Amino acid sequence: MKTVDGAKLLASLGEGIKEVRGRLTPDAPMDRVTWFRAGGLAELMFHPHDVEDLATFLKLLPEEVPLTVTGVGSNLLVRDGGIPGVVIRLSAKGFGDVELAGENRIKAGGICPDKNIAAMALDHGIAGFEFYYGIPGSIGGALRMNAGANGGETKDLVVEVHAVDRKGSQHVLSNADMGYTYRHSAAPAGLIFTHAVFQGQAGDKEEIRAKMDAVRQHRETVQPIREKTGGSTFKNPEGHSAWKLIDEAGCRGMMIGGAQMSPMHCNFMINTGQATGYELEYLGETVRSRVLEHSGVMLQWEIKRLGKFMPGYEVKEFLGRATA
Numbered sequence: 001m002k003t004v005d006g007a008k009l010l011a012s013l014g015e016g017i018k019e020v021r022g023r024l025t026p027d028a029p030m031d032r033v034t035w036f037r038a039g040g041l042a043e044l045m046f047h048p049h050d051v052e053d054l055a056t057f058l059k060l061l062p063e064e065v066p067l068t069v070t071g072v073g074s075n076l077l078v079r080d081g082g083i084p085g086v087v088i089r090l091s092a093k094g095f096g097d098v099e100l101a102g103e104n105r106i107k108a109g110g111i112c113p114d115k116n117i118a119a120m121a122l123d124h125g126i127a128g129f130e131f132y133y134g135i136p137g138s139i140g141g142a143l144r145m146n147a148g149a150n151g152g153e154t155k156d157l158v159v160e161v162h163a164v165d166r167k168g169s170q171h172v173l174s175n176a177d178m179g180y181t182y183r184h185s186a187a188p189a190g191l192i193f194t195h196a197v198f199q200g201q202a203g204d205k206e207e208i209r210a211k212m213d214a215v216r217q218h219r220e221t222v223q224p225i226r227e228k229t230g231g232s233t234f235k236n237p238e239g240h241s242a243w244k245l246i247d248e249a250g251c252r253g254m255m256i257g258g259a260q261m262s263p264m265h266c267n268f269m270i271n272t273g274q275a276t277g278y279e280l281e282y283l284g285e286t287v288r289s290r291v292l293e294h295s296g297v298m299l300q301w302e303i304k305r306l307g308k309f310m311p312g313y314e315v316k317e318f319l320g321r322a323t324a
Contacts (some may be wrong), residue, residue, distance in 0.1 A: 127203025
């Protein structure tokens with residue numbers, strides 16, 4: 001059931017849209033974008049050619065049109081009713097570069113895979129980036145959520161972040177401006193991160209390689225990396241491990257339709273075949289409800305959920321249970 005109309009939205013943008021050089025796709029299927037391989041349509045998807053093209057488009061876009069920004073789709077759950085308005089997905093050609101930016105400094109585009117910046121650091125003997133080798137996402141997402149693993153966090157490396165706002169104006173933010181806390185930044189939600197500069201320290205290549213190999217081996221051993229998954233489903237509550245709470249609540253391997261909490265790592269939700277966005281989100285809320293009932297802990301989603309529910313297939317938080 002189609003619930004968006006991208007052609008109508010595109011036509012409403014008028015003649016000015018001819019100035020835009022990037023690709024505009026009405027009714028873009030988000031199940032081809034997200035790693036879950038589930039979800040509805042984006043009303044209109046835009047792949048900007050470069051920063052200037054992005055700014056041009058945003059200046060043309062009416063304020064009332066909803067705007068959503070996605071990365072590579074690694075930790076994204078799209079609901080089956082689709083995403084209204086415009087979805088911006090940065091192009092690899094315009095925003096995927098990674099390069100040296102000074103002594104032990106690296107500049108990376110917003111859509112650059114995290115593992116690419118780790119590989120660049122290894123090539124040049126720059127330590128501190130090893131944890132990125134185990135994060136299946138892009139730099140833009142890492143900046144937004146202060147991505148981390150294996151004892152490292154994005155906040156430890158950021159020097160400055162370049163961004164474009166909803167009106168097409170460009171900004172440069174310092175590390176302090178980003179307001180980092182655990183798996184969160186306080187940067188305005190409307191900013192689109194185009195690239196950033198990171199600072200590491202001089203290191204021994206063999207030691208860096210050994211740490212990256214350890215990260216890779218850990219992921220391959222304990223995480224379902226070959227499945228259709230969104231990575232860690234829930235944040236670790238203070239003083240707890242999310243997977244332990246899920247396991248203790250009896251949710252390891254739990255299935256709803258084609259959605260399952262991985263038997264290998266029960267804080268990873270997977271699409272075993274043809275799971276819908278509804279089944280995935282309903283499973284997640286079922287787990288949250290059971291963990292709350294068992295331990296009294298309210299798990300918080302780490303996966304970002306976007307879009308509209310299909311009529312009759314709404315999912316309430318904790319399945320509507322009282323949380324007070």
